[in-house]
Amino acid sequence: MKAKKISLEDGEKFNGHCGKVIRRVFEKMIVENVEVYNRGAKAHYHKKITEYYVCLRGKGLVVVWPSDDESKKEEYELNENDILEIPPNTFHKIVPIERNLMILVIRMPPISNDEFFK
Numbered sequence: 001m002k003a004k005k006i007s008l009e010d011g012e013k014f015n016g017h018c019g020k021v022i023r024r025v026f027e028k029m030i031v032e033n034v035e036v037y038n039r040g041a042k043a044h045y046h047k048k049i050t051e052y053y054v055c056l057r058g059k060g061l062v063v064v065w066p067s068d069d070e071s072k073k074e075e076y077e078l079n080e081n082d083i084l085e086i087p088p089n090t091f092h093k094i095v096p097i098e099r100n101l102m103i104l105v106i107r108m109p110p111i112s113n114d115e116f117f118k
Contacts, residue, residue, distance in 0.1 A: 003064045003076060003092075004085040043093040050108050053084040053094070058101035064092045078103065 040060075045067045053062060055078040065073040067089045076084050077097070086092050094103065 003062070003074065003087070003090065040096050041092075041094040043091050045091045046088055046107075048088050048109070050088060051086045051092070052106040052108070053078060053086065054104040054106065055080055055082045056102040056104055058096070058098040060097055060101045060103060061095040062086075062092060063095065064090050067091055 043063075057080055059080075060078050062076045062078055062084055063073055064076070064086060065071075070091070078084060094101075
């Protein structure tokens with residue numbers, strides 16, 4: 001399954017699945033699912049968790065690939081207001097393009113220690 005990228009500025013797309021998840025997190029204030037990155041992240045994947053990267057500021061590159069095939073890498077440039085949905089069993093890493101990068105990471109369902117794999 002491919003990662004999906006949308007923009008907060010695109011109201012119609014924001015009404016789709018990603019937008020519903022983002023709104024649900026903010027409406028219920030599910031803070032244990034949320035983290036803010038202002039740096040890169042090393043390659044990793046989660047067996048059962050879908051992550052949503054919301055670019056709040058700056059610019060970054062997210063590289064994703066299936067956990068069983070590194071030759072199928074895809075790159076997504078995230079700019080302010082972009083959202084990237086990363087499905088389970090997808091390796092991913094964040095590479096900052098600008099020093100002021102800030103990404104809100106939302107995890108569904110909440111992460112546990114056994115869900116982080118390198």
